[in-house]
Amino acid sequence: MIEKVVAAKPRLTSEERKASIVHAAIRLFAEKGFRGTTTRELAAAVGVSEPILYEHFRTKRDLYTAIIEAAARSGEDVIEALRLKYAVRNDDLGFFGDLATLIFHWHNEGQDFIRLLLYSNLENHELKDLFFEKKSSLIIDMVAGYISRRVNEGAMRPVNPQVAARAFLGMIANYSMHANVFRCGSLPLPEQEVAAEMVRIFLGGLCKQEES
Numbered sequence: 001m002i003e004k005v006v007a008a009k010p011r012l013t014s015e016e017r018k019a020s021i022v023h024a025a026i027r028l029f030a031e032k033g034f035r036g037t038t039t040r041e042l043a044a045a046v047g048v049s050e051p052i053l054y055e056h057f058r059t060k061r062d063l064y065t066a067i068i069e070a071a072a073r074s075g076e077d078v079i080e081a082l083r084l085k086y087a088v089r090n091d092d093l094g095f096f097g098d099l100a101t102l103i104f105h106w107h108n109e110g111q112d113f114i115r116l117l118l119y120s121n122l123e124n125h126e127l128k129d130l131f132f133e134k135k136s137s138l139i140i141d142m143v144a145g146y147i148s149r150r151v152n153e154g155a156m157r158p159v160n161p162q163v164a165a166r167a168f169l170g171m172i173a174n175y176s177m178h179a180n181v182f183r184c185g186s187l188p189l190p191e192q193e194v195a196a197e198m199v200r201i202f203l204g205g206l207c208k209q210e211e212s
Contacts, residue, residue: 004069011020012109015037015108017046018056018057018066018177019070020046020084021042021046021056021057021063021066021204022052022063022067022070024042024045024046024191025037025042025063025110025179026067027045027112028041028042028045028115029116029119030111030112030113030115030116030119031115032123033119033122033123034119034120034123034127035123039053039054045081057186062124062128062132064126064132065130067116067127067132068112068127068131068134068135069129070137071113071131071134071135072131072134074110075102077207078102078137079102079139079142082095082098082099082102082142083142085098086146090150090153090155092150092155092156092207093199093200093203094200095146095201096168096199097199098144099168099172099196100172100195100196100198100199101192101195103169103172103173103176104172104176104179104191104195105179106176106177107149107173107177107179107180107181108176108180111180111181114177114181115181121202139169140162140166140169141165143161143164143165143168143169144162144164145161145164147159147161147164147165147206148161149175154208154210155207156206156207156208157206157207157208162206164206167202168202169171171198171202172195172198175194175198176191179191
């Protein structure tokens with residue numbers, strides 16, 4: 001009788017194990033919130049014991065920081081490419097149009113993490129502050145920097161760049177949140193068309209009109 005030899009699964013490296021814990025944590029926290037998720041459930045979802053879980057993340061804050069860093073790394077190359085693309089280019093429709101497309105894509109692809117952020121705000125959890133420090137503030141500063149440059153060049157009205165940046169991001173993010181996460185309130189139009197119209201409305205109030 002020939003015995004079957006079952007190949008042992010390769011052991012995960014420390015970094016691979018940490019990544020699997022972060023992925024499971026995002027999913028569980030998005031489903032149950034922080035208070036509703038136990039370390040036992042988290043360990044079971046990854047297939048490890050609680051002591052092994054604590055070997056990789058000694059405290060919950062360490063785990064939260066890892067989640068934020070993973071989210072911040074996700075798409076950071078795209079954001080940096082956008083910043084560099086328009087660092088000296090005067091193409092307002094292009095810049096804000098590309099940015100709106102990225103926001104729509106982020107809400108559509110990162111729904112678990114977005115729900116996790118919603119829980120963090122409802123529970124007044126430190127994760128919301130960590131995310132703002134790591135990623136949101138960087139995006140706001142990038143948009144404010146572009147607006148500031150265009151104001152200094154005389155192409156845009158003299159406005160507070162930080163306020164204007166938040167106005168644009170809030171407009172796009174609000175619609176995208178309802179359309180892609182809450183699944184309600186969307187218009188019977190392609191997202192690209194909605195984004196383009198919002199960009200035109202925003203720039204219509206911000207950009208100076210050329211004299212005829």
